[in-house]
Amino acid sequence: QVQLVESGGGLVQAGVSLRLSCAPSGRTFSRARMGWFRQAPGKEREFVAAVNCCGGATYVAESVKGRFTISRDGAKNTVYLQMNSLKPEDTAVYFCAADTSGRYGVRTYDYDYWGQGTQVTVSS
Numbered sequence: 001q002v003q004l005v006e007s008g009g010g011l012v013q014a015g016v017s018l019r020l021s022c023a024p025s026g027r028t029f030s031r032a033r034m035g036w037f038r039q040a041p042g043k044e045r046e047f048v049a050a051v052n053c054c055g056g057a058t059y060v061a062e063s064v065k066g067r068f069t070i071s072r073d074g075a076k077n078t079v080y081l082q083m084n085s086l087k088p089e090d091t092a093v094y095f096c097a098a099d100t101s102g103r104y105g106v107r108t109y110d111y112d113y114w115g116q117g118t119q120v121t122v123s124s
Contacts, residue, residue: 001025001026002024002025002026002027002113003024003025003026003115004022004023004024004029004096004097004098004113004114004115005022005023005024005025005096005115005116006020006021006022006094006095006096006115006116006117006118007020007021007022007023007118008020008021008118009094009118009119009120010119010120010121011121011123012086012120012121012122012123013122013123013124014086014087014088014122014123014124015085015086016086017082017083017084017085017086018083018086018120019080019081019082019083020036020080020081020083020094020096020118020120021078021079021080022034022036022078022079022080022081022096022115023076023077023078024077024098024113028077029053029077029098029100029113030053030074030077031053031054031100032053032098032099032100033050033051033052033053033098033099033102033103033104034050034051034053034070034072034079034096034097034098034099035047035048035049035050035051035096035097035098035099035106035111036048036049036050036070036079036081036094036095036096036097037094037095037097037108037111038090038092038093038094038095038120039092039093039095039117040089040091040092040093043092045095045108046061046063047061047106047107048060048061048064048068048070048081048094049061049064049068049069049070049081050070050099050106051070051071051072051079052104056071056072058070058071059106061106064083064090067083067084067085067086068081068082068083068084069081069082069084070082079096081094083120086120086122087122088122088123088124089122090120090122091120091121091122092120093117093118093119093120094117094118094119094120095114095115095116095117096114096115097111097112097113097114097115098111098112098113098114099111099112100112100113
């Protein structure tokens with residue numbers, strides 16, 4: 001069974017940093033564009049960041065630009081989301097996703113595989 005497994009979430013105070021990790025099991029996603037989304041209570045799931053497979057071009061949502069960075073380690077088959085200067089409005093469940101069809105989009109339907117999510121809670 002193919003899975004994406006997120007880790008690294010938690011309860012933190014505003015201003016600190018967290019690094020989320022996403023590691024697949026069951027297959028590799030070395031050729032896939034990998035993305036992070038988040039969903040706050042009562043809100044739709046929104047795009048946060050994505051990284052392409054080859055060349056490593058990255059894309060970050062305006063709402064987190066300058067604070068969040070996405071990267072991937074091909075040797076470890078892992079994707080990271082480095083989150084700095086966290087704010088209470090960053091509180092959400094964060095999901096890792098894989099686009100194996102080359103859609104290169106920022107919508108949820110552009111991604112074929114999803115993790116179960118990891119909770120990030122930022123207190124003020």
